[in-house]
Amino acid sequence: MKLNTRFMTKNDCYKAGRKISPQGIMIHSTATPGVMAADWYSRWNKSYQAGETSRQVCVHAFVDDKEVWQYLPWNHRGWHSGGRANNTHIGIEICEPGGFSYGKGSAMVGYDTKKNESYFRQAWQNGVELCVSLCKTYGLTERDIICHSEGHKKGIASNHADVMHWFPKHGENMDTFRAAVRSALNETNPSSTLPEGINVGDVVVIKESADKYYPGGANIPNWVKQDTYHKVSQIVSNGKPVIKGGKPCVLLGKKVDKKSGKESAGIMSWINVGALTVITQSTKAEKRSNKYYRVQVGAFSEKENAEELLEKVKKAGFEGYIRQD
Ligand SMILES: [Zn+2]
Structure with missing residues (x-):
């Protein structure tokens, strides 16, 4: 990730000079096709009070597929959420690629997912890396990261659709974004000597690439992979690890609704740990991984x-x- 810094000293938000102690990160996307991170400096380094621009807005950084441009100090109160989150959250805009337009509301008209896939992956990766670095600086975790539309649901941001009008076009969402940040945080934290594993109570998703529950086992139906998350209900049987087809397995005992988080009767199948991505760690595991005595x-x-x-x-x-x- 290439980080460039140039503060928007003419923007009224910068001039207001209010400080925050960051307690979270809010992810936005620009809704302005094809305008990349470096381009926003000339667009937004203007004063509303002096009549140079019609909008009062500023974020901490823009991210595209090549680089990150930071335009406000991280501990400076930004104007990005249209709500209370400005007092607590660092605001990051991910630039949307060109070649499409906006229809009614947040509909991306003519958006070519295939053509934009490599742009998306690189911009996503830069976003993840920036979040990892900010989490380390401010003692945050992936659980402190939300997008604008999630902020609206929490009542701390205005009613915008970003980034959930865009990420799902590439098979992603904020849960998978947070999961990517968490796994990068774990990788870059050498002081963590505890084994990375799966615990009872973890909410998981089955990887798209997994076809059998374990080598030699049954095929995984598509709906089990795509339509629902699962909760791990057992990691041992009769006090012993469960190995099937030569792989350590856990039992998925409950289904968890992707949207509401509601739990219901699950598939009750043992599955190879390598086929799973953890979406939410159980509280027990969180405590264990955050504190050492x-x-x-x-x-x-x-x-x-x-x-x-x-x-x-x-x-x-x-x-x-x-x-x-
Ligand atoms: Zn937004």
């Missing part, structure tokens, strides 16, 4: 002594490490 067993001035004790600790069956202050 470390136990110190000794402090020495000689490194040898520390190494000797670490050996004992390991022999006793515990993981351990030496840290030098």
Whole structure:
């Protein structure tokens, strides 16, 4: 991700100079076909009060397939949500590609999904990477990321459709966006020594690419993959991991409605963990992955002594490490 910074010092929002401590990120898309991230500087670096523009608007950054342009300091209150989210959320616009127009409301007329797929993937990836970096800077997680239309549902943003009028054209939505941010956060967090796995209570989706529940098992019907999320109800059987077709499996015991989150009787099938993407982690897993309580067993001035004790600790069956202050 290439990050460029140039503040919109003529924009009234910049001049207002109000600060926030970011508690979330709101994802928008521009609804302006073909105008890329760098182009917005000349469009928006203007003053409404001085009569240079007809709109009072500013976001923190624009993202396209090539780069990110940051136009406000991240802790500066933006004017992007049309609601209370301006006080809490960093606003990011993902630029929409050209070659189509807007019909009534948020209908993208003549939008060629196939032609725009590679643009979308790269812009999406830049958006994910920017969110990962902001999450690390401000101690946020993927759960703190919403789009404009989700903000409206929460009552903290105006009634806009972005980005859910666009992402689904490429088979994505805000849940999969958050999942992508989470998995990137986990990858870039080397201090996390806990195994990445699936826990009871996790809400998952079956990957489009999976065809059988496990090697040698039954075929997965399309509706099971596409129409619903699932909740993991068992990860062991009689206290033991379940291996089928040579792969570790978990039991999908409940269906979870994609929109309402409502639960109902599930498919009750064991499925290879590799066929799943976690959409929401169970609260138990969240607690586990966010907090560590470390136990110190000794402090020495000689490194040898520390190494000797670490050996004992390991022999006793515990993981351990030496840290030098
Ligand atoms: Zn928006």
